[in-house]
Structure formats: C-alpha cells, structure tokens
Amino acid sequence: MTTLLEICLEDVAGAAVAERAGADRIELCTDLARGGTTPSIDRVASVLASIDRVGVQVLVRARPGDFVYSAAEIDAMVRDIEAIEALTRPPGVTVGFVIGALNGNDRVDVPALTRLRIACGPAPVTFHRAFDVVPDRRSALEALIGLGLDRVLTSGGAPTAEAGLDELGALVEQAQERISILAAGSVRAHNVAEVVRRTGVSEVHLRADQPGGSTSAEVVRAVRSALDPTTGMS
Numbered sequence: 001m002t003t004l005l006e007i008c009l010e011d012v013a014g015a016a017v018a019e020r021a022g023a024d025r026i027e028l029c030t031d032l033a034r035g036g037t038t039p040s041i042d043r044v045a046s047v048l049a050s051i052d053r054v055g056v057q058v059l060v061r062a063r064p065g066d067f068v069y070s071a072a073e074i075d076a077m078v079r080d081i082e083a084i085e086a087l088t089r090p091p092g093v094t095v096g097f098v099i100g101a102l103n104g105n106d107r108v109d110v111p112a113l114t115r116l117r118i119a120c121g122p123a124p125v126t127f128h129r130a131f132d133v134v135p136d137r138r139s140a141l142e143a144l145i146g147l148g149l150d151r152v153l154t155s156g157g158a159p160t161a162e163a164g165l166d167e168l169g170a171l172v173e174q175a176q177e178r179i180s181i182l183a184a185g186s187v188r189a190h191n192v193a194e195v196v197r198r199t200g201v202s203e204v205h206l207r208a209d210q211p212g213g214s215t216s217a218e219v220v221r222a223v224r225s226a227l228d229p230t231t232g233m234s
Helices: 012-021 041-050 071-085 110-120 129-133 137-146 165-175 192-199 217-231
Strands: 004-009 025-028 055-059 095-099 125-127 151-154 180-183 203-207
Touching (some): 004 012, 012 025, 025 041, 041 055, 041 071, 071 095, 071 110, 095 110, 110 125, 110 137, 129 151, 137 165, 151 165, 165 180, 165 192, 192 203, 192 217, 203 217
Parallel strands (some): 004 025, 004 203, 125 151, 151 180, 180 203
C-alpha cells in the first residue's frame, strides 16, 4: 500500500516545489513559528494557481495559543472555510481543511467541531495536533470518527513520531480504517520507513523547510525515496 506524503508549508512557491519533488498533499498555513494559523485568501488562491495535481489541506485556526475558541472565533473560522471553498482550483485538485477545537478540559469540543465540519461540506477534513493535548486519545478518536472526520494529525502525544511509535500503532489499530492516522513529529528520510513499518500508518506529515523558511525539494525527494521501498513504489 502506498504511503501518502504530506508536506506542511507556508511559502507560496513551496507548493509547486513539493508537488514536483513527489509530495501527494500539502498543508498550507501561515505563522508556523507560533504553531500555524489560517493563511490569507490571497495566499490560498496563489497556491491553487501554482499547482497541477497535489492535494491541498488548508489550516483553519483563528489564532495561536490554546485550542479553546469563543463563539466569535468559531464564526470567523466558518467564514474562512466558506471563502476558501469558493476559490477556483485546477481540475482534479482536492481542497480540504485542517481544524480542531477543545473545551476547557482539553477534550474535543463536539459542538464547535460540528459547526466547522458542516461548513467543510464534502471536503476532506483533518483534526490537527490539538489531538496530542487531549488526556484520553481513545475517546477523542471515537468522537472524531463520529463527526465524520477523515484523518487525525498526531505524534501519539509524544514529542516526536519516533517517541510515539507505540501509541501511533495503537491508534491505527483502534481506527480500523474508519479514520486515517497521519503521523507527524520530526519525520525525516532516516526514520520515515521505520515509523511506517512500526505503526502501520498510511500517511506521514512533515515540514521540509530550509534556512530562510522556503520548502526544500531535496528533503521532500529524500523522504519520498525512503518511502518507496516500504510502499513498493519504484
């Protein structure tokens, strides 16, 4: 089975770089130094104009900091989703969303997530790394499955995917293909094959940045090449 490669980036030019280097999908953000927030509509439109095939997941996050949002912030994120969904994209390019919201007890905020999920319509939806904050990831995973989300971005609650291998594997087993586990956290060419082998994840996520913040084609190609023997690709 092919392992899907997602590259997280904020530079507009990086989308085409990642596409040419072998990425299957990108996550588009801004302000990654503070954990990432929603990119401007112009930035999303520019990325969509620059690509031919790569999938695009757009982070929708009202602000840095915690993941407990006010009603006004949820309203703003719904409007962002609607504006992004209305953008023109190349034929065959899938645009989806990366969302997340917790309540004051660091559990999944089901009412807030329901509003955001409805706004996303049929677009693919990822729950972001707020998942690694929740105290009971088993219950949280079931809640996200119940909400109809497509994937969860996680390191298994650990600082890195390598440190969270056991938990990632347990989440994959629990998911039973009802939702995808997207492994993240210092994933690189030297460890990506082991992460996939040990956990059974079908998707991996990483930043491929180089000094200056631009996306490195070399890093993307190296990870793609490291995945090829694992996935049976030539």
